[in-house]
Amino acid sequence: MYRYKIPAVLFILIVITFVSLYPCLCNGFTLWDDNRFIAENKLVRDISPRNIKTMFTSAVCENYAPLAMLSYAVEYRIAGTDDPFIYHADNLILHLANCLLVFWFIYLISGSAAVSFITALFFGIHPMHVESVAWISERRDVLYSFFFLLSLIFYVRYLKGARKTADYAASLGMFVLSMLSKTMAVTMPALLFLTDYFLRRKFDRKAVFDKAPFIAAALLLGIFGYFAQQGSGRVLHVDHGLFNNAAFAVYGLVFYLKKLVFPVGLSAFYPYPADVQSAVRWILLYSLPVFAAVCAAVAVSLRYTRKAAFGFLFFIAVLLPVIKIIPLGRAVAADRYVYIAYIGLFYIIAEAVCRTCRSKNTAAKAVAIILTAAFACTLCALSSQRCRVWKDNISLWTDAIKNYPSVEAYIGRGVAYSNAGKVREAIEEYNKAEEMDPRFADIFTNRGNAYLAAGQQEKAASDYSRAIELDPGAYKPYYNRGVVYIKTGQFDKAIADFTEAIKLNPDCAQAYGNRGACLGNTGREEEALRDFRTALKIDPEYLSAGDNMERLLKNRTCGP
DSSP: OGGGHHHHHHHHHHHHHHHHHGGGGGOOOOTTTHIIIIITOGGGGOOOHHHHHHHHHSOBTTBOOHHHHHHHHHHHHHHTTTOTHHHHHHHHHHHHHHHHHHHHHHHHHHOOHHHHHHHHHHHHHOGGGHHHHHOGGGHHHHHHHHHHHHHHHHHHHHHHSSOHHHHHHHHHHHHHHHHTTOGGGGGHHHHHHHHHHHTTOOOSHHHHHHHHHHHHHHHHHHHHHHHHHHHHTOOOBOOOOHHHHHHHHHHHHHHHHHHHHOOOSOOSOEEOOSSHHHHHHHIIIIIHHHHHHHHHHHHHHTTTOSHHHHHHHHHHHHHGGGSSSSOBSSEEEOGGGGTTTHHHHHHHHHHHHHHHHTSSOHHHHHHHHHHHHHHHHHHHHHHHHHHHHTTSHHHHHHHHHHHSOOHHHHHHHHHHHHHTTOHHHHHHHHHHHHHHOTTOHHHHHHHHHHHHHTTOHHHHHHHHHHHHHHOTTOSHHHHHHHHHHHHTTOHHHHHHHHHHHHHHOTTOHHHHHHHHHHHHHTTOHHHHHHHHHHHHHHOTTOHHHHHHHHHHHHHHHHOO
16 A cells, blocks of 8 residues: 555645646746747757757856747747747646656655655745746746756665666766756756755765866856856846845845845836845845844754754755845846755745644644644745736836836836737837836837837837947947938938847847848948848748848839
8 A cells, every 4th residue: 555655645746746836737828038048049940060069058038048938949930929829738748747847855854754745745836936937938947957956856866776876877967968058057956965964964075076066067058058148248246335235135034034034015127225235234134134043043043953954055055046145137136046945945944844743742733733824825825826927028127016016017017008009008008117217228119119119210210329328238239229210211220230249149130121122222232232142041931031121122123
């Protein structure tokens, strides 16, 4: 009978998790990176050696995640961009697989099916994990976690089992695949040392030597990924000074601890506060004492067990690259950052529940079971509701504005309105964003697009010029202003803008195509033909460039 116990537990785990998250299968693509990773990404349109090489040697959309890009290419070959179902289904399948791997990992280190089940269940149904599953662009999270957990599992097997060479090699191989899915896997060496500590492995030369290949791979791929991202030129740095950055790091950790227990008021985007100094004072009065108290409680627990320390340090170690001591981006926190990190905290909770249930105190046992069941039911309901927030762009950014109003959220909803043909509403959203931060270039680029769609070309050109003034390194405002100049017959100005856009983004086929059209209209036919050929070389599916080139060649043949 016992041999059927764990399969039955795993079946229940998968069913509960699937029921909680299946609404995401009905969602569409979002305009928050899904379009850039898939619809606008030429690399995923063809699984060719050249494209695969580019995926593995450069950052795509400011991210180095070649295996995630390759997975999109496979899905694109099957479904294109007509139906997002397969993309969502693959994310959910990977998440369900990760639930099983969490169970396996915890079972290997704890030997308890009950502890493993509770840990894996909370991992599967927690609302903070919905973002990683419901957002197609976060394929990186669920994919890197799949290999990351396998690497941990094989490492524990290496420490405990007889097939040491095979398990060690498998652990290292899975780690490399994890790094190729998302560079956040760089924390693996720290977790291996932590696992050694938890399993009471002797800290000697061999224990250090075992980690050397992992450290080397982490450094090599981590540095390569970092410079690939920096080379994209579009990674935002928001530096508030070392002291303030450290304060926001503490804030982030306490924020994640709070959301573990009270996962309400979640958002796709958590902005930094407008008044940084006031926020830092609040952090010192609230977040720092809370974090210090948690650390003290963990330290005291070491007198009795290593379990709490292991879980808490697991949580801290995984979050180290993203706790904003070195801030990247304009968000102070993100739900997706805790996808792996929460495993440590779920483990602590599971051990506490099971310890209480093993006690002789019947009342305490009943309370523990009731509270755990109630918490699990609440998480299921909240996750199901959260999946529906990701249904489309308008619902996503309306929810973000409700909970954490920000420039990014207003821009996001503005873009959603624009794509729905609601240009007036879009312009109103961009106006609200400008009131919050008049020096954010993306506001003017997007509002210029809305004005252009409304036929207000003068206002569009003015907004594009303002965007160029604020961010001269962005190619889109130049390209878009060039389009305005084409519509108003100012071909020389359009040529100058398209030339600047090409300097900033040499792979922009549309810039070559439009510049070619302008050159043709001004009698510079040879230059126009060169641009059309370059545009078609970059994007063979760029039909208008081919049509323009064919028309130009025909006119030359039929000319006097």
